[in-house]
Amino acid sequence: MxxxxxxxxxxxxxxxxxxxxxxxxxDADLAGSTTTAKFGAVYPQRLVExxxxxxxxxxxxxxxxxxxxxxxxxxxxxxxxxxxxxxIRNTVCYSELxxxxxxxxxxxxxxxxxxxxQMLEDIALMRVLxxxxxxxxxxxxxxxxxxxxAAQTPGPFYVRLGRVEAPEIYDADERFxxxxxxxxxPGADVTLVACGVEVDAALEAADQLAIQGVSAExxxxxxxxxxxxxxxxxxxxxxxxxxxxxxxxxxxxxxxAVAEALSEEHPCRLVRVGVKDRFGQSGDPDELxxxxxxxxxxxMKAALSICVQSMS
Amino acid sequence: xxxxxGLPVFDxxxxxxxxxxxxxxxxxxxxAAGSGHPGGxxxxxxxxxxxxxxxxxxxQTAELDWPQxxxxxxxxxxxxxxxxxxLAELGIIPAEELATLRQLGSRLQGHPDARRLPGVEVSTGxxxxxxxxxxxxxxxxxxxxxxxxxxxxxxxxxxxxxxELQEGQVWxxxxxxxxxxxxxxxxxxxxNMLQIDGGTEEVMALGDVAAKFASFGWNALDVDGHDVExxxxxxxxQPTPDKPRVxxxxxxxxxxxxxxxDQVGWHGKAPTEEECAQACAEICSCADWKDE
Numbered sequence: 001m002x003x004x005x006x007x008x009x010x011x012x013x014x015x016x017x018x019x020x021x022x023x024x025x026x027d028a029d030l031a032g033s034t035t036t037a038k039f040g041a042v043y044p045q046r047l048v049e050x051x052x053x054x055x056x057x058x059x060x061x062x063x064x065x066x067x068x069x070x071x072x073x074x075x076x077x078x079x080x081x082x083x084x085x086x087x088i089r090n091t092v093c094y095s096e097l098x099x100x101x102x103x104x105x106x107x108x109x110x111x112x113x114x115x116x117x118q119m120l121e122d123i124a125l126m127r128v129l130x131x132x133x134x135x136x137x138x139x140x141x142x143x144x145x146x147x148x149x150a151a152q153t154p155g156p157f158y159v160r161l162g163r164v165e166a167p168e169i170y171d172a173d174e175r176f177x178x179x180x181x182x183x184x185x186p187g188a189d190v191t192l193v194a195c196g197v198e199v200d201a202a203l204e205a206a207d208q209l210a211i212q213g214v215s216a217e218x219x220x221x222x223x224x225x226x227x228x229x230x231x232x233x234x235x236x237x238x239x240x241x242x243x244x245x246x247x248x249x250x251x252x253x254x255x256x257a258v259a260e261a262l263s264e265e266h267p268c269r270l271v272r273v274g275v276k277d278r279f280g281q282s283g284d285p286d287e288l289x290x291x292x293x294x295x296x297x298x299x300m301k302a303a304l305s306i307c308v309q310s311m312s
Numbered sequence: 313x314x315x316x317x318g319l320p321v322f323d324x325x326x327x328x329x330x331x332x333x334x335x336x337x338x339x340x341x342x343x344a345a346g347s348g349h350p351g352g353x354x355x356x357x358x359x360x361x362x363x364x365x366x367x368x369x370x371x372q373t374a375e376l377d378w379p380q381x382x383x384x385x386x387x388x389x390x391x392x393x394x395x396x397x398x399l400a401e402l403g404i405i406p407a408e409e410l411a412t413l414r415q416l417g418s419r420l421q422g423h424p425d426a427r428r429l430p431g432v433e434v435s436t437g438x439x440x441x442x443x444x445x446x447x448x449x450x451x452x453x454x455x456x457x458x459x460x461x462x463x464x465x466x467x468x469x470x471x472x473x474x475x476e477l478q479e480g481q482v483w484x485x486x487x488x489x490x491x492x493x494x495x496x497x498x499x500x501x502x503x504n505m506l507q508i509d510g511g512t513e514e515v516m517a518l519g520d521v522a523a524k525f526a527s528f529g530w531n532a533l534d535v536d537g538h539d540v541e542x543x544x545x546x547x548x549x550q551p552t553p554d555k556p557r558v559x560x561x562x563x564x565x566x567x568x569x570x571x572x573x574d575q576v577g578w579h580g581k582a583p584t585e586e587e588c589a590q591a592c593a594e595i596c597s598c599a600d601w602k603d604e
Contacts, residue, residue, distance in 0.1 A: 053484035055480075065448075091435070096427060097434075
């Protein structure tokens with residue numbers, strides 16, 4: 001098991017500041033959990049603590065960006081996006097400021113804290129905002145890459161980070177670009193498009209499918225907005241069957257983004273694996289991934305259901 | 313009058329004349345637009361005239377992005393006309409452009425849009441956010457000053473509405489500015505006592521605004537917000553070390569126009585041509601009026 005994607009936050013901010021960028025972080029009483037405290041331990045002046053006040057957190061970040069800083073915000077995904085939505089919309093995006101939202105603890109893998117803390121609508125909320133870019137890294141290395149991309153590209157970003165340890169998928173030298181998906185495994189019969197923790201689940205499902213003679217192509221749609229339509233459409237024209245996999249509501253997230261692309265440019269069979277318009281609940285992260293049907297067997301079943309249909 | 317060395321000599325009558333010209337411009341642009349917010353624009357006319365023409369702010373019209381400039385943020389973004397009139401008086405935008413207010417494609421959006429209009433530091437319009445933005449900016453500028461060449465520490469001035477103080481975020485920002493000891497932050501509250509649904513004390517009572525800020529650790533002053541000499545004195549008073557300052561400017565909504573003054577109905581309604589002519593005649597007949 002590799003490190004959690006959230007572990008990338010504090011460490012990457014230190015590296016970026018070491019490299020000469022004028023980075024700051026603003027957190028709302030969760031600096032220990034988000035790991036911005038690590039950054040603050042090295043650069044105390046560059047970590048701003050606002051207390052439990054997420055709306056102020058976003059607009060203080062906006063103000064710091066007006067002074068020329070590249071500013072990352074923390075808190076948990078549920079508060080760092082939803083609680084401060086108007087501040088993100090009307091200040092960060094409307095003025096197109098250099099603010100990078102990088103809250104942690106997205107999705108059901110938050111675990112025991114339950115539904116109030118398991119953010120499943122953040123991708124939808126951030127994706128519909130003009131001028132906002134959305135990155136959903138799958139592991140620690142890609143989280144570091146996402147944070148670097150956000151820092152180096154002017155304007156608003158949302159980087160979705162998780163609480164739990166995530167399996168290693170990428171090496172440290174893997175290069176990521178905005179708007180470019182990663183084809184992790186080539187295949188011919190079905191396309192599995194995933195993001196976040198579901199990338200590893202899709203890879204495992206592809207292994208199981210291979211045993212059954214089904215060749216699955218696995219794509220990491222790490223750059224959710226801008227979405228790499230070309231790579232997804234190219235795969236869909238080859239396989240004719242697509243399964244999207246996300247730790248998010250099936251409404252508004254990756255499944256919707258892929259559905260929009262496919263229905264406009266290459267209609268084909270599509271199944272969206274994700275949380276089916278529900279809130280989360282307390283439990284162990286792995287148990288919850290099974291309970292909400294985000295696990296590899298569910299992805300495999302979804303793939304088989306449309307492979308069979310497209311073959312018949 | 314001036315306690316700060318290096319500033320030009322303060323000419324109260326010249327500032328009052330600017331306020332009167334700003335009022336006429338507000339009324340004319342709102343009449344042309346057919347919608348918008350006269351009441352809270354007129355109440356803030358002396359505040360902006362004093363900030364920009366006394367002047368209190370240090371800035372350069374020829375170099376709007378001069379890094380050491382003092383910043384101004386209109387937190388009560390619906391009072392955009394008072395800002396646009398000020399920018400026109402400064403020559404930053406042409407006076408003729410004021411007639412494009414609220415039209416498709418205009419740089420003069422219903423609420424200030426920083427991406428379209430030079431001289432606007434940040435877009436505003438959603439109330440309750442300007443103090444947080446100003447506080448973050450004041451902190452960032454202080455860090456730049458401390459880590460940099462220490463040329464000049466810029467100050468941040470922001471104008472809030474009184475009704476706006478009902479937004480909880482304002483008090484998140486008030487705590488923050490006190491904690492970070494932002495003595496380069498100056499908030500001015502346009503205390504005109506009215507909001508859309510009625511009097512502030514009926515809709516949601518604000519009480520003693522200065523006392524509230526003082527209890528949050530601010531240096532708080534009450535002034536007559538239509539008295540440019542009092543405003544100038546409060547705005548140029550030496551900062552209290554380590555404390556942000558709030559100036560509660562007691563004003564009248566619709567000030568300068570007899571039939572708008574203290575009338576809640578003029579919060580968000582444009583005058584007709586006849587009303588505009590009458591209002592402008594009143595302003596032009598006052599002792600402060602001077603043609604350019």
